[in-house]
Amino acid sequence: MNTDQWRAGIAHPTKVILLFFLAAVGTSASPSTSAFASDGLEETLRNRVFLMLEIAKKEAYPNEMIPLKVRLFVKDLSLKEVQQPRLSHEGFSMQEFENPLEKKETVNGVTFDVLEFQTTLFGTKTGKWTLGPAELQCTLLAREGRSPSSDDYFGAYETRSLNLRSEETLLTVKPFPKKGRPADFRGAVGNFDLAVEVLPEEAEAGDPVLLRMSVQGRGNFDTVTSPGIVVEGDFKVYEPHAIQKKNQKIYEQVLRPLKDTARAISMVSFSFYDPEKKAYRTIRKGPIPIKVAPPHREEIQKNASMSLLSGEPGREIATVKGSPGRLKRKGVYLYKERGFLLLQLLPLLLWIPFFLFHRHQEKMRTDARYAGQRRASRRAEKGLREMNRLFTEAGSVEFYDSVYGMLKGYLGDRFQIPSGDMTAERVDEVLMAEGVNEEVRETLKEILERCDLVRYGASESGEAERAKTLELIKGMLHHLERQRL
Numbered sequence: 001m002n003t004d005q006w007r008a009g010i011a012h013p014t015k016v017i018l019l020f021f022l023a024a025v026g027t028s029a030s031p032s033t034s035a036f037a038s039d040g041l042e043e044t045l046r047n048r049v050f051l052m053l054e055i056a057k058k059e060a061y062p063n064e065m066i067p068l069k070v071r072l073f074v075k076d077l078s079l080k081e082v083q084q085p086r087l088s089h090e091g092f093s094m095q096e097f098e099n100p101l102e103k104k105e106t107v108n109g110v111t112f113d114v115l116e117f118q119t120t121l122f123g124t125k126t127g128k129w130t131l132g133p134a135e136l137q138c139t140l141l142a143r144e145g146r147s148p149s150s151d152d153y154f155g156a157y158e159t160r161s162l163n164l165r166s167e168e169t170l171l172t173v174k175p176f177p178k179k180g181r182p183a184d185f186r187g188a189v190g191n192f193d194l195a196v197e198v199l200p201e202e203a204e205a206g207d208p209v210l211l212r213m214s215v216q217g218r219g220n221f222d223t224v225t226s227p228g229i230v231v232e233g234d235f236k237v238y239e240p241h242a243i244q245k246k247n248q249k250i251y252e253q254v255l256r257p258l259k260d261t262a263r264a265i266s267m268v269s270f271s272f273y274d275p276e277k278k279a280y281r282t283i284r285k286g287p288i289p290i291k292v293a294p295p296h297r298e299e300i301q302k303n304a305s306m307s308l309l310s311g312e313p314g315r316e317i318a319t320v321k322g323s324p325g326r327l328k329r330k331g332v333y334l335y336k337e338r339g340f341l342l343l344q345l346l347p348l349l350l351w352i353p354f355f356l357f358h359r360h361q362e363k364m365r366t367d368a369r370y371a372g373q374r375r376a377s378r379r380a381e382k383g384l385r386e387m388n389r390l391f392t393e394a395g396s397v398e399f400y401d402s403v404y405g406m407l408k409g410y411l412g413d414r415f416q417i418p419s420g421d422m423t424a425e426r427v428d429e430v431l432m433a434e435g436v437n438e439e440v441r442e443t444l445k446e447i448l449e450r451c452d453l454v455r456y457g458a459s460e461s462g463e464a465e466r467a468k469t470l471e472l473i474k475g476m477l478h479h480l481e482r483q484r485l
Helices: 041-046 297-309 338-343 345-366 368-393 396-415 424-433 438-455 463-482
Strands: 049-055 066-074 078-080 092-094 101-107 110-123 127-131 134-143 157-165 169-173 190-199 202-204 209-219 228-232 235-237 241-245 248-257 264-274 279-285 291-293
Touching: 049 134, 049 157, 049 169, 066 134, 190 264, 190 279, 209 264, 228 235, 338 345, 345 368, 368 396, 368 463, 396 424, 396 438, 396 463, 424 438, 438 463
Parallel strands: 202 291
Antiparallel strands: 049 066, 066 110, 078 134, 092 110, 101 110, 127 169, 134 157, 190 209, 209 248, 228 264, 235 248, 241 248, 264 279
16 A cells, blocks of 8 residues: 555544645535535544654764654545655764555554554754654545534545644764864764775785775765775875765775785774663774786897887897788778778767767756656556556456556656646646646546545446546547647
8 A cells, every 4th residue: 555545544633733734626615515625624523633742852962873763643534646745954974764664553542553663863063952843644434514523424525624733852063072072073963893805915015905894884974984904015096986885885996005014004093972772883904915026028028129129228229020021002092091081970970869868868967848748648558558457457456556546647747747736626727727628638537536536435436437537538648648838
């Protein structure tokens, strides 16, 4: 079950402050018959849907990873189009929310459905900071003339947008202690280990040697920097190259022993702050010996020959050429050969497809409308294949779920309509402005209404009805794809 289809329940109302911003979306119900009449609505919903912000700790150090949860509680209500939470987090760096988890939770003897969004964040500045509030947008679905939790499946739908808001929370970011701070500490926070290897362990002077340093464990790898190294002997040291993996960061650094006097990597050290033990830690590895041999004798002889050919003082004779080489008839020039001239066209022929591809990529990057239309066309083709498969293999709900998802993505890409603004009225307004005729717009409304009726259990659909819907979609998409909008 995806987030758009999620239906759930609520928890204890005294734990959060809930603010509702309600706006009518696509309803013709009068105030006296509407399920969303303002009288008593806020109090009714207050005990059925709210948002809670939870953080693992109230005090932390800079760069320390802190787990955070935003939890949506709902009871006996139907929600759709649940968006990702938004969170005010000045003074912190926060990662994207993961895919939400669905679970049930019992509070004071009452069971609720919970949609849990998880992420981590870390403080970037010391001080006391206000985190939140967390906000989440969704759509409440109910029958016209019924309460939001009514089980009556007859009558028209009515929807309202909900903007849920949690309480704020305070979090203190403490400065690192000065006592015991290592000289090479660069802000890494967590619990890490260090592994070091050198490849190869034997080399000739002038040959490169690879030092691989792997930092792994738990913590904020964004703030992990390259370990410090100390070498013994005459080495040329190059800048390290970082490779980021999950729970691991690898630094590969090239060293080149310049002479056979180079002996070893004396020490590799990495310092970090462990917030669990509230102490600095330094891991040291070494010494790591490297056996360095003088340059090979053939290389020395080659260098001597090069010196001879270069006219080094004291040298009077370089070499005697033993063969005149390949002879060629005078007056025959390569640039006059037909094959050579034709060959000059090859770079142009190769350049043309690269130019067209680059032009397409540039338009995809800079022209949002062009990029959206290309994505919409691909989404339509893929969606039609999926609907044809579900038409014969699955039931009504799965079929209409696929229809709804494809249309939502297609219209959003084609007409640049944000997901949170994807309502029937908004879509109709955009299509009218784009010059789409009324027949196509009415067909789209009919399809979307049929999707809602079947997906939310108000109606069943037979094979003939699904076949009709599929033909309507094909005709509508064919018209929109052919029309230059």
